[in-house]
Amino acid sequence: MSKTLQVGTAVLAAIALAVAIAWACLHRGPWYDEFYTQYVTQTGPGWGDALGKSWLADNHPPLYYALVRATDWMGAIETHRLLNLAIGALSLLGGVLVVRDVPRLRPASAALLVLLAGNEWSILSGSELRSYFLSLCAGTLLALSLAALGLARSGGSPARRAVYAITVMVAFNTHIVTTLIAGALIAPFLMAAMLRRDWAYARAVAVPAVLAGTVFVATCLIQLPHWQANTQKFWIEPGFASARWSVEYALLRTLEANPLILAGSVLGVALMGRDLMRTRAACAGVSTLALLAGGVALGIVTLVALHMLHPMLIEKYLTAMVGALSVGIALGCGRLLHALGPRMAALSLIAALALSIWGMVQNTGKAATRNSWYGTARFIAGQVRDCPGTLVHVDPFWNADVMAMPPADNRAVAPWAYREVAGHFAIALEPDSSRRLARGCPTLFWAEHDTRHRFDDVSILAHLRDSGFAVNAIEVRRIGYGWVAIAQPRS
Template sequence: MIRSSSRLLVFATLLLLGCALVWTCLQRGPWYDEFYTQFVTRPGVPWTAALRESWLADNHPPLYYVLARATAWLGSIAHHRLLNAALGVLAVAGGAVLVREVPRLAPAAAVLVLELAANPWSLIAGSELRSYFLSLCAVVVFALGLCAVRLTGEAGSVRRQAVFWIAALTAFNVHIITSLTCAALALPFLLAAAVRRDWRETRAIGVPVVVAGLVFAAITALQLPIWLSNTKVFWIEPGFDSARWSVEWALLRTLEANPVVLAGALAGAVLLGRDVLQRRKPSGEAGALALLAIGVVLAAGGLVALHMLRPILIEKYLMALVAAVSVGVGLSGGRLLEGLSPRWRLLALLAGFAATLLALVQNVPLAVSRVSWFTTGRAIAQEVARCPGTVVHVDPFWNAEIMAMLPRDNAQVVPFAYRYVARSFGFSVAQVGSREMANGCPTVFWGEHDSKQQFDAGAVSAHLRASGFPVGNMDFRRIGDGWIAMVPPQPER
């Protein structure tokens, strides 16, 4: 009865997380990179042309673009994001296969579910039409697979091997930061098996990892010159402090996501340490946790060092580290659950579930309210509704910097994004080059995504006058990373 209740709690957590993910996908407004994904995976462009001209020309392996193109029939960005929900279901299925074949992982998996459901990045990354959520899902299964091999010393059944192979191939080929992190995570497990001369365990880990790494290397051979060219002028902040803060914030958010789980994980770590002292050798779980921790340290240190050479790190790129730390928390917290009686185990899971529920209540609006182009679009739509003759202007000048950046698709994505937002809210945008001013209604000038070079009222009015617009009084409003400038109706002539 108590065991069934524990399983029901885990299932309820997954169900709530799934519902929250779908809701945030449908309610959240899009931001620039999502417009980019939607544009380069649009139907109508031949697959080979899209691969050659857009996907391989980007700064990461093309896997997520392939998946997004295969699901382009979903339609709008909001509905297209549901691809992530499907990927989450597949990750849960893969994790279930591992746990079913290695029952020792069941307590860790229960804690892991509570941890991931409470983590704000699960919803933030999951509600974006980008590859970050796939990184999170793939590395969770990959790290669990590493631990499963460590605990059993073998690759397991064909089904379990298939899950690990798919996780490895995906994790190594979805995002360059994820690829590097997975290499660092796998290395300690491989070396530990090799030092013990356990060649069966070495093969179980090494063959999928090497094959996945070779696929990544082959793709990198094609893309590396493009990556280096694309990032000569880049927007990520350079320097040690920038890298350190990215890593620190990603890990802190993960550890603090569920205070009950964190407390249980700390207690479990103490128990694992006691086990080592009593047995004078690490248990399977303690060994797996230690190797995972070494991998996280290697990954974090290596990524920071690379960032010093060329800026590559921001917090959301570090979903692989978030996944690895979450699995580590699961292993540690699982040890505590193993040491409790069934009744106390259920009570501990109930406390963790309550904390997760509270976190979800906080994280859903946090994800939905992320900076979005829909914020300015909604404000313009309100003005148009008040006065249908309102004329709305955009200008490539506001986004000249990003339109000039490589890949070349950026030059087309910006006007696509403005049109997409206008169409979503039912208003039209004047043709570029038009100098039309509304009669009897305001004329609205609209700029988005200028978070790096912020325009103020003076800069906007000066450019508009230089462009030939008779701008006098102007109501300038900055909204998120964008702004709207409204010129009152022109006097009747």
């Protein structure tokens, strides 16, 4: 009965996380990068044109764009984000196939689901139409698969080998930072197998990685010139400080996701140390955790070093490492759960799940209130309701910096995004050539994605007057990363 309760707790954690992600998907406003994803995956261009002109011209492998394009029928960004639930469900199924013939991993897997349920990155990445949730799932499943390989010292069942191979392929071809993390995670396990001359184990680890790496290298040969051109003038801050902050933020949010699981992991690692002193039979568990920790450390060092050469790192790019670290924490906690026995383990997991659900509620609320284009749009829609004669102008000038960035699709995304959001809120936009001012109602000038606050009130008014608008004064309302300049009607 206690084992059933333990499994039920893990299932409940997965269901709660799915519900939270779904709610956040449907209640969170979109941001610029999501508009970019939706724009370049529309069904207008053929698959070949989209791949050659848009996806391969971007900074990362095209796998996620292909998934979004294949699910274009899901509609607007809010509902299209629910693609992440399918990705999560497939990852959960993969996890079951990985651990079902490795009994030692089952308590750790339950702890892992509870831990991920309380992790800020699960909700945040799961509620946006970008590849970060796919990276989180790939990093988690890759680390879990490597742990299974390490504990079983074999390729395992055909299903487990297939899950590992698919996971490696996805991890190597989703996001350039995810690729580097995946390689860093695999390297210590492969090196350990080679040092032991365990060639069957080495083949089980290496062959899928070589195949996935071949696909990645082939993609690189096409994309590398685009990457170099796209990042000559890049928005990511250079230097060690920015890299250190990104790594620290991502990892601290993971460590603090569930203090009970973390405390259980610390105690579990202590038990592993005691086991190792008593018997060599504990060596597999300790070495697996050590190799996983070594992979995470190698990934951090590699990414920071590359960032010092060329800026490439922000915290949300590290979701694959968040997944791997979560597996490491769960492995330690799993040892403690095994020592507690089925009944106490189940009760402990229930207590940890209650803590994760409390954190999940907080994280879901934070995700839903993230800065988005809907903040300014709601304000404008309210102004139009209050005074139906209100006129609304947008101007490419406000987004000229983003529109000038490669790839070329950026030139079309911002204007398209304004139209999409305006349509969502039933806001009528004036033509670009219009210089009309409303009579008896305010005239609004709308700008979004001014993330660096490039425009102050004086420069906004000066540009409006230089553009031909006969306005003498404006009031600027800043909402999130956008703003609305209000010109009152002349008395």
